[in-house]
Amino acid sequence: MKTATEYIDSLRRRNLDLWIDGERVDNPVDHHMIRPSIESVAMTYRLAHLDETVRLATAHSELTGTRVNRFTHLFASPDDLVDKVSLQRILGQATGTCFQRCVGMDALNALFIATWEAGPEKHERFVKWLTEVQVSDEMLCGAMTDAKGHRRKRAAEQPDAFLRIVERRADGIVVRGAKLHQTGGANAHQILVLPGGTYREGEEDFALAAAVRADAPGVTMLLGRQPSDKRRGSPDAGNFTFGGQEVVVWFEDVFIPTEHVFLDGDVTAAATVLTAFAGFHRSSYGGCKPGNFDVLTGAVAQLAEDCGVSRHAAVRDKLIEMTHLTETIHGLGLAASHKSTQHVSGVWQVDPLLANVCKQNVTRLPYEITRIAEDLAGGLLATMPGLGSFDHPKLGAIMNNITGGKRRAKLMRLVEYMTYGSGAVPLRIECMHGAGSPQAQRIVIERTADWTGRMASARKLAGLE
Amino acid sequence: MKTATEYIDSLRRRNLDLWIDGERVDNPVDHHMIRPSIESVAMTYRLAHLDETVRLATAHSELTGTRVNRFTHLFASPDDLVDKVSLQRILGQATGTCFQRCVGMDALNALFIATWEAGPEKHERFVKWLTEVQVSDEMLCGAMTDAKGHRRKRAAEQPDAFLRIVERRADGIVVRGAKLHQTGGANAHQILVLPGGTYREGEEDFALAAAVRADAPGVTMLLGRQPSDKRRGSPDAGNFTFGGQEVVVWFEDVFIPTEHVFLDGDVTAAATVLTAFAGFHRSSYGGCKPGNFDVLTGAVAQLAEDCGVSRHAAVRDKLIEMTHLTETIHGLGLAASHKSTQHVSGVWQVDPLLANVCKQNVTRLPYEITRIAEDLAGGLLATMPGLGSFDHPKLGAIMNNITGGKRRAKLMRLVEYMTYGSGAVPLRIECMHGAGSPQAQRIVIERTADWTGRMASARKLAGLE
């Protein structure tokens, strides 16, 4: 298994075509806007080598017969799914942001199931590739969402709005189109392309799953901009070490050799990817986000203690509420994992109802948690001058006067970062739209709930049966 | 194990001193206000003999070496705690109300732990009694809450406000005082008296746990009144078969023989009872209440279907929301069970943080669930004439005109019953105050959360360490 250092070094060997605001990035690894997001991913490698986390951060693979990094592991038991959520919480605490490697893990498990359903040829091809990934311990970016264009048109009416196969050759396929919201895309070794919607007969060109090197010819990445992202590396960064990252990935007629094509035209198996991935990834939010909120709660708890109000009833009540909401999310992530069932392929799947209920709460409770954090932090959160001012003799004295010192100022910046700066991307928008927007969860909740049984219970108790 | 019929018959052999509104009840078993609550308890006996539920409703006892009713069982594994919650949900669906036997189950597990801490003599005494209970399969009422009087005075200042030992004899003790909110008290064989608060040195007389026959001399019960409770057995009952029940139990110098005294003056072990019971019982609400809400959701779903609006987007969205909130509660009950740890005595204990988070949600989400139910049911919920009117020739025609028939009228009455009639006691007030009022959970949440770790994470990410 790679160490954190080996991971970072390996990134340097890629020849990425990455752009920020119309300018090409020559050295992404050392770019101040990108490096923090690399450090977050690196933490998933680091924990695999620390005594206190090695059990959670690694797992025994049946494919390699060795321990592998959990982020490349197949869910072989309910405990694996529980351990995933527990590990995610620790990583959420350690980075305070998105560590970007969950999509790949959840995606490879979904593809294991879907390729099994697609037949032995595709499944063996996928297992062979996966075994290599476990050995090389590469970082995968899971690429699902297409551009989609006009929402009332289907893919075939606006082909450019969806990634699709434009040519089938003897030794592989050629694909074209964009994938959005690629978490950690610029920090990955490979992109695991997945179908982004459900397709019908006649739309086989869109029913596509495959692995592509991040620096394959024709792959272009555009870095997504985040509020305050240019503050990274400055005294006002908030979170000094870590960050999240999303990129747009454009595939300009990219060739993919057959051995890395896992689904091609099988619309049924493509739908399975979608459902299976949604379940896994919606419960993942029950791990990472509570870890992030632990940091936010800790920050405002520390601020309260530092200025002498930590024993006020109203302050305590608000800190308790943040905790209550955080644990509500985490408990549901755990419950969905515990209540998992085994797919015939061998992989264990979370309970779909509870996974969607978990994620649905993630589209709501974080907004109340951050609201309380902004309440507890106080108004200086929004009006504090730049921390660079501390270094100026006269201004430094003023800064000390108004903040009570750099410690409070830095904690305040961390809260700003997490609630409405760069870190709000993982704490708000990812919570809302990651793994599917709220309406997507409501659809699954409606489909998986037992309406017949509940109506029968009611009729019976009303004396009707 | 007793059958439901044997249970009901056995109740007839008691000589209860039970009163309703100042009048003594001669035959509680056949009293129309009480019988529905007996039927609810009886369901816990019935499921132990049905093929489809026997696995959940019974368990193997290490004490007797046989299968026993789960409601007399010690939690011997995390699965036992999960099975408890699953069984409670089924019972909640089957009765639509409180089935009253959980307090006893959770209490005997708490006492097992507390007597273990109190030493071998007390523990063996308790185990002997518990073994008999498992064999006889008796219904226990767990008696915890005292009258409490003025909230700023301690027990010693107002002794009558708390159950206490007034005399210690060679062969036993004499107790005096009241226990409130005794769920299913009139349907029990025995009352398991527990300490209702934490006590200090000098307050040993209040640190008391013991078993008392429900019809022991000096025990008087007053039936708690519920809205619409006199409608039971009438066409407007709502829930025709089942009901809940609480009584006040007054102990007028009641003698308890030594072999049934499990704690006497041990203030430390008494505090253990409180904490252990709170954990168990707060996660129990993650089972029974979701079952009740399944019925309520089913009722309004059926009403919507019957009057042709079940496919309206707004209706579907509200039904989804009821489901989402119900599963949020249930998932947390499961999570608290799964994350249990083993006490040195052998009994497994739920995760205290998640159990309290579960119950805290139970003090909130049910109010939103019932709000939506009242929305979906429509205004007739509040203005419908008595169903007896259906039997009158002229009025019957009017009733059919306005309700569309008796089926809709009965379902509407069920919704009324559950939201603001007799059934609102378990669906609202029990949710609020059962197993401790909301502030009690907030205290535990504050105590069990890891403040130090979270503040350290925040300081680290802010660049302070």
Added chain:
Amino acid sequence: MKTATEYIDSLRRRNLDLWIDGERVDNPVDHHMIRPSIESVAMTYRLAHLDETVRLATAHSELTGTRVNRFTHLFASPDDLVDKVSLQRILGQATGTCFQRCVGMDALNALFIATWEAGPEKHERFVKWLTEVQVSDEMLCGAMTDAKGHRRKRAAEQPDAFLRIVERRADGIVVRGAKLHQTGGANAHQILVLPGGTYREGEEDFALAAAVRADAPGVTMLLGRQPSDKRRGSPDAGNFTFGGQEVVVWFEDVFIPTEHVFLDGDVTAAATVLTAFAGFHRSSYGGCKPGNFDVLTGAVAQLAEDCGVSRHAAVRDKLIEMTHLTETIHGLGLAASHKSTQHVSGVWQVDPLLANVCKQNVTRLPYEITRIAEDLAGGLLATMPGLGSFDHPKLGAIMNNITGGKRRAKLMRLVEYMTYGSGAVPLRIECMHGAGSPQAQRIVIERTADWTGRMASARKLAGLE
């Protein structure tokens, strides 16, 4: 203007055909289930003769040239609409429930506008009748909601589900059908029939407004049942003096003379009634309900004070929250009134957007208010034995022990009454469905909001225009 006593006496002179549960009521005025609701209406007469309320409770009528009871008054200025809301709050405080006379007041104002639009003949006919009502000071029941039957069928497909004209004679019309949810119907002198929906060409028989004596031949009333309604007049009544009331009114081929027919077949004017009434009545909830919640807040505040917890931070915070939510509703009722505009007929109309926003909040905030009340009241709310027990020597002592005395017990019963007993009908279901269910308000909010302007502002600030 009638005094309260004159009002009650006048009710005795009616020959009502009123039924409870299939039994005819001979003397409604003295019936224990009905009298409390009469006392509530009587308060609207009483305040018109008290020095401290006469200004609000009466108004100068341009029709009679004298002061009249405000409940028969046309809204002649924004201040009239504000005074209405202020008077409603006082009446809500004085009765703790629904005083039933607002529907008539809001309906006659809506009809004034609609008949004006229907042409001078209908308008003069209506004004003549209204002048008589102002002089006689009669209680009007406004009858709007039809049975409606299957929601996907129109009125013409299921004529019995809607009140309609079945015969047109030279001297009047004959109507048939049911009106539901008739607030205070059994306490009224006249029923003001209004159209209950919007109708198209071909549905003219349903576009009907007229005045009918409450005891006209063919009019039958069925009393709506409420939880605990049989407790009225007993020690457990909760609210000892006052109550609400709804009836179903059945019109069995009832003849209405032409001079009391105000709309007949004019589908446009019928739609005006609906819109105008909805505006008036939705802002009315900004008056009465806050008055009711004042009582509920006062009850739990008193309970907290009596048992010594009124200075606890958590208790204070909850009482503040109840107040905050109550005033939110009231402020919106006031705002809708202040922002009124004058209809060409002379009557002032509330701001439709704010009136609907007011009512939409009324479908939500009361549920949180009652939730907090149930929290503060404590568990005894649900488990307290009947207050009749106080009169029994032995049980009385027990009751005193557990409740701390009759005062606390009575306040607790009042809270029970208001939250999930008989009084929950006005405090919950009326809040939800009265003056239209929540979706009805959302439709008006969507229609009255300025979408074009807001989208233009956004485009402009985004640099697009």
Added chain:
Amino acid sequence: MKTATEYIDSLRRRNLDLWIDGERVDNPVDHHMIRPSIESVAMTYRLAHLDETVRLATAHSELTGTRVNRFTHLFASPDDLVDKVSLQRILGQATGTCFQRCVGMDALNALFIATWEAGPEKHERFVKWLTEVQVSDEMLCGAMTDAKGHRRKRAAEQPDAFLRIVERRADGIVVRGAKLHQTGGANAHQILVLPGGTYREGEEDFALAAAVRADAPGVTMLLGRQPSDKRRGSPDAGNFTFGGQEVVVWFEDVFIPTEHVFLDGDVTAAATVLTAFAGFHRSSYGGCKPGNFDVLTGAVAQLAEDCGVSRHAAVRDKLIEMTHLTETIHGLGLAASHKSTQHVSGVWQVDPLLANVCKQNVTRLPYEITRIAEDLAGGLLATMPGLGSFDHPKLGAIMNNITGGKRRAKLMRLVEYMTYGSGAVPLRIECMHGAGSPQAQRIVIERTADWTGRMASARKLAGLE
């Protein structure tokens, strides 16, 4: 009255000592981080000269006998307070952010009242100054909040944490200390210093109100940093024209001549300032914020329309909810204004209970409004590359593919700006803490509610009196 251009020109004549991140700003008027906030203030001048807004944006002054800009006007009637809120909404729509001039307006009204209470000398001095301000039409910054330091220490224990008088001279006073959160401070002509807390005997040096030129010797300003504030003027600005601003103001022994000192040591009058200002300013939020939310709602409505989902039930429902919450806030701002009462000095004061209820809702509902906006905008909100990419030939094509064009991209950036970018300062943190944090409002709500009356109503209805 100044035109917008005259206002901007006048700012150039100041000699401000303004700093950003340790660097002095030579020309604030043309600085890209500051100019947008100047444009927002300028809008308050512009509307005073437009036909369609002149009535609201100006008012007749009794002091000058002429029309003056409303932002320098005394509230001479309830209509003035209503007009203020209506004007604020228009300005909120026109700028999409904070236009910074309300604090000064609310502060001068509070000082009019407080100086009246402090006696004729102070009052006349203040009126003389105010008359000059009305004539010169200067922009005032109202400076209230002190640094405060440790929250459990009083001002006297940590004098540097509060602005105070350090010297009293024959011709004036010398003050020292910091004022935080100075809205629009760098865009003002004068700073109106106000007491930031309530003081006791012995703390007279802190009970201080006075007017200071923004560029008086010894006044130093530090610009508060906002997320993404450096994007201003770039393609990713979001709001291209307007912005908000807060500064820290440091008073380094600043001399203030006697004619500009309005309160000096009068702790009673100082407390009046606080109370009066809080009332005025808390209802102001019922004007400006709804205007801002109109823009946000318009932006997501436009986005929904552009991508073809605007008729989906879930989308419509969410847009309705945003409107409902926005109007709830606005209605309460209007209600507090309508229900105003006249102070003996002649100025009208808003209803304190409703003003605080308005602001309390402003600390909550905006968080739900922005949550919905983030839901409706979609995930691209967080992952969109910089808009500069549109100008690059290859990247521009990709950008068009993923966004559907620059129009959608710009609207998305506006939503980002308003929800978690620079514009989130006025839409979230100002909503939370401006005019006092949430606990401050709860205290006033508790103090102004009628507890005695409500408890009496409850006792009466419970049959106790």
